[in-house]
Amino acid sequence: MNGRSLLLNVAVRYLMPLLLIFSVFLLLRGHNEVGGGFVGGLVAAAAFMLYAIAHSPAEVHDLLPVSPRTLFTLGLFMALLSGLLPVFGNQPFQTGLWLPEPLPVLGKVGTPFLFDTGVYLLVIGVILHILLTLAED
C-alpha cells in the first residue's frame, strides 16, 4: 500500500462500479436527452483514473482487457462503420437506420447508437492513453 490513502482505496471499490454503470446509463440516454457517448466516455475514463490514483497506472493496464490504443481504434472504426452501413443499403452516408421495434431496456436502436458507442470507446481510449502516459512518467 506504500502510504496510499485507505479511505480512497475503499471508496474506489464502491465508486468504480457505480461510475461505470452511470457512464453506460449516460451513453444509452444520450440520443434525445442529455448525455451521450462523449460524456459517458468521460465518466468511464474518470472511473479508471480514480482507480489509477488509488492503486497505480500499471494496475489500470492490467484491469483493461485491451490497451487504450485498441479501444480508440475500435471506437473510430465503429463510428466509421455507423456511417457506412446505410451506404451498403444504398442510402447516403450517415443516414440514420433504425430497428423497427424498440428493444427492452435499450429503447430504439439504430446507427446513431452505434456511432455514440464508437465515440464512447474513443473518448475512454484517448483519455486513458494520455493520462496513463503522463501518470507513468
Place this chain on the structure above:
Amino acid sequence: MNLAVMAPILLPLTSAILALAAWRAPGLQRWAAVAGTFLQFGAALALLNRVNQSGIQTFQVGSWPAPFGITLAVDLFGAIMLAVSGLVGLSVALYALNGIDDERVAYGFYPLFHILLMGVNGAFATGDLFNLYVWFEVMLMASFVLMALGGTRAQLEGSVKYVVLNLLASSLFLSATGLLYGLTGTLNLAQLALVLPETQPHGLTLALSMLYLVAFGIKAAIFPLFFWLPASYHTPPVAVTALFSGLLTKVGAYAMLRVFTLIFRTDPIFTNTLFLVLAGLTMVTGVLGAAAQWDFRRLLSFHIISQIGYLVMGLGLASQAALAGAIYFMVHVILAKTALFLIAGIVERLRGSFDLHQLGGLYRSQPWLALGFALPALALAGLPPFSGFFAKLMLVRAGLEAGQYIIVFTALGVSLLTLFSMSKVWGEVFWKPAAMEPAAVADRGGVPVWMILPTALLVVGGLLLGLFAEPAIQWSHQAAFQLLHPDLYIQAVLGGLP
C-alpha cells in the same frame, strides 16, 4: 446517393484507422499510406471528371436536406484542389518511405498524416461554414503534432509559435462564425450567399468579413500575419514541411477565395482594394525576406509567403481572368513548391546540411538533381515556357485590364527578385565548387529511389501544367466562371428553392 463527394474524406479516415490498427507494424503502415493516398488521388480524379461533365456535385450528409444538415458541395475549383491535394499526399507518402525515421512512425506519424489529409480534403469539399471550421481544426490538430513530433529543441520552439498564432486564428474564425449565425440564422454557404446581401446593416457584414479575412489571413500567411511561418516551417522533417507548404497555407487561401466570392460580396470596392494592397505587401515582404536567407528551407518558406501574394492579387482583381489566373497559380505553386522542398530534402540527405554556404558542387555529382531543381525554380520565377509564366501572365493581363498598374509592376518586380533568389540557390548549391571536404561528400552514398520518384512526379506534373497550358487555362476559366456566378452554386445546393 453521391458517395464520390465523400470519398476524398472517407478514404483518409479509413487509412488513419488502418494505420492505428497496424501501430506495431511500421513497414505495413508505410505501404498502406502509399496505397491509401493512391486511391485517394484516383478518387479525386474521378470526382474531377464528374464535376467537369455534370457540374457542381453536392452531398447531403445523413440525408438531412440543405440548409439544415451538413452539405458538401464540390465545384470545379474544389475538385481541382482535391486532385492536387491527392497528388501531394501521394508524393509525400512515397517520400516518407525513406524520409521519415522509424521513431517518428512509432509515435504515430502515419495516422496523423492521414488525418491531416482528411482535414484538408474536408475543407475543400464542404459547403457549410461551421463545417469548414471543424475541418480547419482537424487539420490543425494533426499539424500541431506533426510539427512537434520528434521533439527536437528547434521543433518545439517552432511549434509554440505555430500553435499560438493558429489558435488565435481559430478563435477569431469561431467568433466570427458565431456572430454570423446570430446575424443571419444560417451557416450554409449557399444560403448565406442568398441572405447576406440583403442583411442590414451592411457595416456589420463588412466587419464580419474582416474578421474572416484576419482568421484566414493568418492561416494563409499574408502580410502582416505571416511571421509564424518562417519561424516554424524549417524545423520538422522535410516530408512534413513539404506537405505543410503544399497544402496548409493553400487551404487558407482557398477559404478566402471561397467566402469572398460566394458570400461577402457586399462592398467589393473596399475589400478588393484592401486585397490588392495586402497582396502587394505580401509579395514584397516575402521575397525580400527570402533574399536575406542562407538556409535552404527558410528561403523556400519565405517564398511561400510571396507566392500567396499572387493568389490574393487574383482575388483582389476579381475579374474572371484574374480568378482563373489565381486558380492556375494555386495549382502551379503547390506543385513547384512541394517539389522544391523535396529536393531540399534530397540535398540534405546527400550533404547533411541546409546551409547554402556549406553546400556546393552538386551539379557535378548530381546533374539530374540539378535539372530537377532548375525546372520548378524557373517555373516559380515565372520564365516561359513553364507553368509560372502562364500563371503570372494571366494575372498581369487581368491587372492591366483592370487598370491596376501598381500591383502589376509589383508583381513583375517580385518575379525578378524571385529569379534572383532562385539563381542564388542554384549558384550556391549546385554551381559553385563544393565547400566541404571531398571525403565528407563521398561518404553520404546514393539517394533512395523512393525519394527521387515522388520528386520527379511533381516536377513532371509541373512541367506538364506548363506544356499543356491551353487546356489547363480553359479549366481555370471554367472554375473562375463558377466562382463568379454564385447562383450556380446556390442552385446546386438548395435545388429549386428561391
